[in-house]
Amino acid sequence: MTDVLLTGGDTELGRIIAEGFRDAGHQVVIAGSRRDELEVAAKELDVDSIVFDNTDPASLEAARSQFPHHLDTIVNVPAHRWDGGDPRTYTLTERAAAWRTAMDATVLSAVLTVQILGDHLRSGGTIVNVVGDNATEGSAEAAVKAALSNWTAGQATHFGIRGVTLNAVASGRGAEPGYDGIASTSPSVAAEITRLALFLTTPAARHITGQTLHVSHGALASFA
Template sequence: MAMEVLVTGGDTDLGRTIAEGFREDGHRVVIGGSRREDLEITAKELDVDSIVFDNTDPASLEEARPLFPHHLDALINVPAPQYAPADPRMFGLADHAIAWRRALDTTVLSAVLTVQIVGDHLRSGGSIVNVIPENVVIARVREGSVDAAIKAALSDWTAGQAAHFGTRGITVNAVAPGKGAEPSYDGLSITPPAVAPEIARLALFLSTPAARHITGQTMHVSRGAVANFG
């Protein structure tokens, strides 16, 4: 059965990959993002609808409110575009403040505000998937870093929202890249798979009836790495 799906961050490569995965599975997809030109190109190439809004900005979301689908089966929160990070070793105090605020806004606040404005549009039995960006956890997350704070904040908020939306039969989960296998790993004969398609497949699975028992979790895709139980 086809679902109505809203994918934010449709103006990013990750958002495009996730939207494409849902569309190819036969679902009706709407993408959203703040960069109009990139968003419209993606919408045309994927043959999906698009809505221009900045989900870190309450005023922009309020303006876009009438355009959101009235009934949704799945909301996939993909972080807004991020600027290329500078070397934090060169930061002054003001630079640190800007970096933390920007990172928290694009990943955490964007998800919080989007759920706030379209949460009532979700049908009973629907799903919310909050995506933690690849650059946050694909490398070693340093204790006390903004990247570690983002993952912890979004994971904790996701668990809380699962309890809230669970009364309506809606699941809420987070998806993050995990530790990947290195190309020289003995058990790996090919280059490790790209992270974005793995995230797309997991987001799609979490939106299906087969995943109704999973909620409040942060799940990882690990680029072919084998779990170590030793």
């Protein structure tokens, strides 16, 4: 059994990933900024929780005393995001808010969490950064994914000195119409992300670090 802290535990994706780690026998603590949603998830999963906003340095500092002293795995799931509706109808103000929120929820949240909790990781530990959105070219999500991938690769060198691996798991391109993927009934993207994140914590994955790995229901990377 290993000790896991998962952020974004107040989101649907975070809850599903936390459930997967719990079912695999890990000791899980979930974190998030929305107290009500986090408490519901913690009760359903029968795990401990910590309320903090990992896009806010002051909130992280205030929660520091509640962090587990030792961790084997940190899973950074994007924080809850503002939904501004159809991007094609955004005003300038709404577009600015959407881009800033996307960057804060996925990249800044991971950067700050790793900075404050990185020293809590045991040697041989694992950090998994999750990108839950299937980004379209030119979108805020695509820019955020590129930024997180680059940061992940750079941090892998730093943490590698301690034997800690650091990777990103991203939702890749889904199956095109008429293509059923490897299996005719593909599991949900969240389930695939969970299985890949779990694999990255195993001894078989110790040679994988600094990578951005995609789950795509077995779909090809591109189609003719």
